[in-house]
Amino acid sequence: MNRDRIIADFAFNATRAGAEVVRAKDTEEMNRILSLLLRERDSILIYCPGLTELEKAASIPPLRLTMDYKAATICVEEAEAAIAETGTLIYSNQGGRLLSAGLLASHHVVMIREENIHEALDDFFAHLGDSPPAYLAFETGPSRTADIELQITLGVHGPERLTIILL
Amino acid sequence: MSAKNEIPTHPIPFRALALRSLSDPELRATLSLVVETFTQKRQEALAGLPWEEWRERLSSLRLQILNDLPAFVHLFAARARAVGATVHQALDAKSACEIVTSILREREARRVVKSKSMISEEIHLNQHLREQGIEAIETDLGEYINQLAGHGPSHLIVPAIHHNRRRIGQLFAHKLNVPYTEDPVELTRIARKFLREEFLRAQAGITGANFAVAETGSLVLFTNEGNGRLVTTLPPLHLALVSIDKMIPSTGDLPLVVRLLPRSATGQILTSYLSVITGAREAAGSWGAHELHIVLVDNGRSRILASPYREMLKCIRCGACSNACPIYRLVGGHAYGSTYPGPMGAVLTALLEGMERAHPLLDGSTLCGACAEVCPAKVPLVTLLRRLREQKVEARLTPWVERAAMAGWACAVRFPLLYRLGKVAAGVVWPVAKRIGRNTVLGRMPDFAPRFFRRRIW
Numbered sequence: 001m002n003r004d005r006i007i008a009d010f011a012f013n014a015t016r017a018g019a020e021v022v023r024a025k026d027t028e029e030m031n032r033i034l035s036l037l038l039r040e041r042d043s044i045l046i047y048c049p050g051l052t053e054l055e056k057a058a059s060i061p062p063l064r065l066t067m068d069y070k071a072a073t074i075c076v077e078e079a080e081a082a083i084a085e086t087g088t089l090i091y092s093n094q095g096g097r098l099l100s101a102g103l104l105a106s107h108h109v110v111m112i113r114e115e116n117i118h119e120a121l122d123d124f125f126a127h128l129g130d131s132p133p134a135y136l137a138f139e140t141g142p143s144r145t146a147d148i149e150l151q152i153t154l155g156v157h158g159p160e161r162l163t164i165i166l167l
Numbered sequence: 168m169s170a171k172n173e174i175p176t177h178p179i180p181f182r183a184l185a186l187r188s189l190s191d192p193e194l195r196a197t198l199s200l201v202v203e204t205f206t207q208k209r210q211e212a213l214a215g216l217p218w219e220e221w222r223e224r225l226s227s228l229r230l231q232i233l234n235d236l237p238a239f240v241h242l243f244a245a246r247a248r249a250v251g252a253t254v255h256q257a258l259d260a261k262s263a264c265e266i267v268t269s270i271l272r273e274r275e276a277r278r279v280v281k282s283k284s285m286i287s288e289e290i291h292l293n294q295h296l297r298e299q300g301i302e303a304i305e306t307d308l309g310e311y312i313n314q315l316a317g318h319g320p321s322h323l324i325v326p327a328i329h330h331n332r333r334r335i336g337q338l339f340a341h342k343l344n345v346p347y348t349e350d351p352v353e354l355t356r357i358a359r360k361f362l363r364e365e366f367l368r369a370q371a372g373i374t375g376a377n378f379a380v381a382e383t384g385s386l387v388l389f390t391n392e393g394n395g396r397l398v399t400t401l402p403p404l405h406l407a408l409v410s411i412d413k414m415i416p417s418t419g420d421l422p423l424v425v426r427l428l429p430r431s432a433t434g435q436i437l438t439s440y441l442s443v444i445t446g447a448r449e450a451a452g453s454w455g456a457h458e459l460h461i462v463l464v465d466n467g468r469s470r471i472l473a474s475p476y477r478e479m480l481k482c483i484r485c486g487a488c489s490n491a492c493p494i495y496r497l498v499g500g501h502a503y504g505s506t507y508p509g510p511m512g513a514v515l516t517a518l519l520e521g522m523e524r525a526h527p528l529l530d531g532s533t534l535c536g537a538c539a540e541v542c543p544a545k546v547p548l549v550t551l552l553r554r555l556r557e558q559k560v561e562a563r564l565t566p567w568v569e570r571a572a573m574a575g576w577a578c579a580v581r582f583p584l585l586y587r588l589g590k591v592a593a594g595v596v597w598p599v600a601k602r603i604g605r606n607t608v609l610g611r612m613p614d615f616a617p618r619f620f621r622r623r624i625w
Contacts, residue, residue, distance in 0.1 A: 013436065070367060086425075086437040093448050100400040103393045103440075104363075121422035128418050130382050134250070134448040135400070138441035143393040146433070147309035147325055148351040149197060149332050150204055156308055156355050157362065158393030158440070 006084045006119050007166065013087030017141030018154065019162040027057045030111065030165055034058055037109060037163060038074065047072035047105065051095050054078045054111045054167065069098055075105035075159075079139075082117040083124055088140045089164065090124065092133040099137045108139075108159040113167050179504035179516075181527035188498045193331055198499045201328050202490045208434025209487060209541070216426075225427055226545035229481035232381075232414045236472055236480075239381040239414045240463060247384030250446025252459040260290035263464045267292060267373070267406060268299045270460050274404060276301070276370035280362075282390060282398040283307035284375025285484060286410045286464055288320060289506045289519070292373070303373060304365045306394040308358050315342045321500030321508065323486035324432050329499060362394075372398035376409045377483070378424055382417040385445040386461070389428060389438045396442050404458045405444075411468050412480040418443075424483065427543040431485035467519045476551055479514050481544040488538035488548060494531045503528055510538035514551045522555070526564045529556050 011021045024030040038046060038061065046060050047069040055078050066072050077097070079089040089110055091097060102108045118124045128136075143158030154160040188194055232239055244254045257263035271279065279296070281287065281303050293314070296303045305314045309327035313320060315338050320326030330338070336349040345357050374395060378387040386407050388395040399405050415424060421443070429435040447459040471480055489495045489509025500508035505516040505525070510532060517525035529552060538548045559565060579586045597615060604610050 017436070017439070088437060088441075098400070100397055103396055103400075121425055122419075125418050125421050130417070132383055132385060132418060132443060132445045134444070134446050136443040136445075137396055138437070138443075139439065140437045140441075141439050143391070144439055145308045145355060145392050147307070147312065147327055148330075148335055148354055150201055150325065150328070151351045153352050153355040156359055156392040156394075157306065157366075157397055 003114065006117055007114050009119075010082055010084035010087060010117050011166065013084065014141070014164055015087070017087045018144070019087065019141050019164050021164045021166065023166045026167070027054065030054070030167060031057070031059045033165055034060070034076065034109070038064065044074055045072045046074045046076060047101055048076040049097060049101065051097060052078045054113070058111070069101035070104055072101070072105045074107045074109060075102045076109045077102060078111040080116065081124060082112050083121055084117055085120045086140055088138050091137045091139070093135040094133050099135055102139065103143070103158040106155060106159055107161045107163070109163045109165070111165045111167060176521075176523050178524055178527050181502060181504065181531055184504050185498040185502040185531065188502050194329055194499060195497070197328055197331055199496065201322065201325060202496045205324070205434060205490045209431060209490070210434075212430040212434040212436060221423065221427055222543050222545050224423055225483075225543055226481060228415065228420055228423065229544050231416065233472060233477055233480055236411065236414065239416065240411050243379055243381040243384055243414060244463065245384075246382065247446065247461055250384055252384065252446050252461050255460065255462045257462055257464045257466070260466050263290050263408065263462055263466065264292055264295040266462050267408070268296065268301065270406060271296075271301055271371055272299070274370065276404065278365070278369050279303040279371045279373055280306050280365050280369040280398050280402065281310075282372070282374045282388070282395045283310050283326070284373070284408055285323070285506065286375050286408045287373065290408075290464065290466060292408070304362070304369070306362050306365065306398060307390070308355065308392060311358055311362065312338065315339070319501070319506065323484055323489065323508070329501060366397050366401050369402040371404040371406055372402040373406045373408065374398055376407055376413055377428065378415050379409050379413045380416075380418055380421070381414050383445055385418065385443050387421065388442045388444070389440070391433075391439045393440050396440050399442060399444060404460070406460045406462070408462050408464055410464045410466065428483055428485055431487040431541070431543040471518050474518070475554065476514070476518050478547055479511070479518060479551055481546050482511050482515070483544050485543060487541040487543065491537040491541045493533055493535060493537065498531070502531070510548045510552065511546065514548060514555065517555050522559060522562055522564065526559045529559055
């Protein structure tokens with residue numbers, strides 16, 4: 001399957017799972033999108049771990065930036081990999097990433113490089129081998145529950161909104 | 168709900184519990200919504216996919232594990248230790264509970280958060296912890312509601328579905344001291360706020376595992392709410408209870424189970440969150456070193472493995488059989504009076520808790536086979552149910568009326584004259600019996616056909 005098809009599949013399945021997906025051609029466009037997203041509301045606190053090049057390149061209003069991930073309302077970070085088949089983003093604890101940060105914020109903004117999108121689950125797990133990182137976290141759409149009369153409610157423990165920026 | 172480690176021996180009052188559910192119109196309405204929604208979503212999620220081929224593969228994968236279970240458990244334990252986990256083995260519920268309490272005690276952990284775990288329900292861990300002065304807070308919204316209400320789960324996937332929004336609103340107002348609301352969004356927000364505090368101050372997190380990967384020593388956890396990840400990343404200690412039948416050979420088998428479990432359970436392509444945890448994490452900033460303890464629980468699995476019922480251990484706890492079962496659809500999970508409801512629950516409870524206690528559950532089946540048809544692991548539920556029923560008859564656990572009727576029938580079919588005489592007598596007695604017993608089950612029985620079946624074909 002060609003790259004465009006894989007990217008389209010990823011966007012389709014992520015959207016179906018309840019995420020918003022936007023495409024940016026470079027970091028400049030990514031920052032324009034971020035500034036729109038981050039301008040939307042007042043009284044926001046943004047956590048961005050700054051562990052990867054994209055996270056370092058993300059321009060975030062300094063006054064809104066916090067290192068206290070437990071208090072942040074928005075978490076901006078980059079996913080390590082993604083799976084087109086399911087519309088899933090993948091993170092690991094490697095490099096000191098805090099895997100609870102993306103869950104505690106009510107809005108999760110995630111950058112993913114298109115070359116890191118795998119076509120199917122098998123492709124990702126085939127690369128994994130027999131020594132996976134200590135923690136692999138998969139995220140498919142926002143946090144949801146149907147525990148009360150089967151009515152889908154978003155944001156029960158994790159984010160109620162998930163925005164994915166494709167690069 | 169019984170909440171002791173020792174299994175009570177009196178039979179589960181299935182009929183009485185079922186009658187209670189049947190006379191609760193609100194419960195029946197919610198229940199039919201659940202089973203219809205899940206059934207439909209499941210069908211949609213599987214449409215156009217090689218379902219038969221996938222379940223055949225899952226079935227043989229699970230059999231491969233069962234054929235060599237001790238070796239896989241051994242491998243899992245060795246690999247998990249190699250990546251820094253401490254592995255404990257518990258033969259029964261009592262020792263599993265004791266291991267958990269002693270780990271928590273050593274670290275003086277009194278506040279504990281839990282993510283939904285059926286094995287912890289099975290061993291009645293919460294009750295045990297409470298007796299030891301340790302408060303374990305359930306963080307799955309459904310389980311949290313059940314905990315506030317003091318109820319057990321009524322469905323494998325949506326455990327609090329027996330409460331409607333009004334009951335939950337009253338429960339929250341009463342127990343959490345918040346203004347009454349019956350808006351699910353508002354109720355969820357209230358739970359989020361209360362549980363967020365619990366997450367942040369918990370000293371330990373307890374989870375189960377949907378699967379355990381033998382080759383890597385990994386634990387696999389599926390959740391939609393995200394509580395599975397928070398329970399395993401925020402507190403400094405993670406304690407996982409894993410029943411030994413949860414093994415899968417390698418991470419290469421994960422795509423198959425990832426494709427089958429959520430589709431069978433909720434009709435989703437994948438749950439919102441999935442964690443694959445391989446050993447303890449190194450110290451990393453403010454969250455400190457993360458300690459991982461894994462308790463491998465047998466609690467009767469080895470006994471089932473050595474019995475003719477071993478294929479029950481192929482089950483991956485998706486709950487699809489309950490949703491498909493015409494009896495479950497009417498009576499709901501609490502009628503089963505046990506940890507596990509529905510067709511898989513009837514079989515597993517009989518195997519775990521013994522025939523004396525569980526035999527009434529075996530009546531709660533029409534043997535129609537709908538359960539086996541939807542099972543992603545091809546557990547032969549009908550065969551297992553029928554075999555257990557035979558065992559029930561052999562153990563003389565059926566009522567004397569039934570035994571007498573069966574003996575009479577067995578006698579009559581052997582002698583054609585007696586049989587014909589019986590038919591004539593029944594033609595007279597039956598309408599009378601139905602009139603007398605018109606307010607009982609007898610009155611609802613069908614009339615005899617005007618012409619006997621044999622006459623109709625010849």
